[in-house]
Amino acid sequence: MRCWAAAALASCTQDTPQDAASASSPASPSAAPADNADNADQAASEPTEEPALPAEPAPEAVRDAFATLQATLNDTCTPGAGDCAYFLGRVTQELTELDEAMRADPKGPGHFKQPLADMRTLFTKLGTDRSTPHLEKHFSAIVTTRDGINTWMQDPPDDYR
Template sequence: MRIPRPVRAAALVALPAALLVACSSADGVPETGENPTAGAGAAAATEQATRQPSVTAAPENATAPSAGATPPPEKVRDAFAGLQATLDDGCTTEGQCAYFLGRVHDELERLDGAMKADPKGPGHFPEPIAWIAGLRTAIGDDHSYANLKAHQGELVGTRDRINTWMQDHPDDYR
């Protein structure tokens, strides 16, 4: 009986893979207690290989993503989820407060970028984008803890206003 070429190729790949998995326990002893080179183990690996589709190489003219390709814009729902994750946090200690205020600032910036890149267009999110722009103007380029602490009320207020606005627009984040 002649075995088709794709089946032979799959068996040649599956058998070493099965051996590798069987020998990958911490002490080098197969976890199943079965000798992977024994008839049952090898037969099972060959049977599994015959069920797997053959792997084909990509055509030569296929284009791979370039190393410098920019990722797709973040979705508003994902950025909003990051902002919502700050709702139960606050300033309890100075170190924790520095982290919290920096995170709220970063999450607002992420949300701003996601809203501006959304397929619905930035005009779909006029209030949140305007609130973040106002906050950005107030904070300026100084993202130090001292400056964020001085603008803590504006940071938290903007976050809370946007949270309320988004709750009234559930189609924009679900």
């Protein structure tokens, strides 16, 4: 007699020790205990090579990074009105990610000389301060950099739209 709930039924004394073990610890219906041991032995004997991962995640592809920057083109805010925190933070973040993608692109940073120079100029002005008042102070530089890069990225022969 097989008993799946040994604790609840008092008449489970006819189970074999293996049946009792199966009843107290559920196993998958398709794997017998011997199969599980064989699988564990096989897994232990296989080499466990982990793929080499870069120290940091790889930057986005330039086209993808540019697409997210382009999504900000119709957005704006009014400095001092309290509606700029999200917008300026987002544009600055999108420019940072585009900068990283351009530097990692197989074409090399020389291919993106002008936009990288424009972003370097902007990032030098901004420094490390990403507070809303500081970004609002540099509103024109942020938006001008975004718009200039948009124009450059759509010029032939490498239209990144």
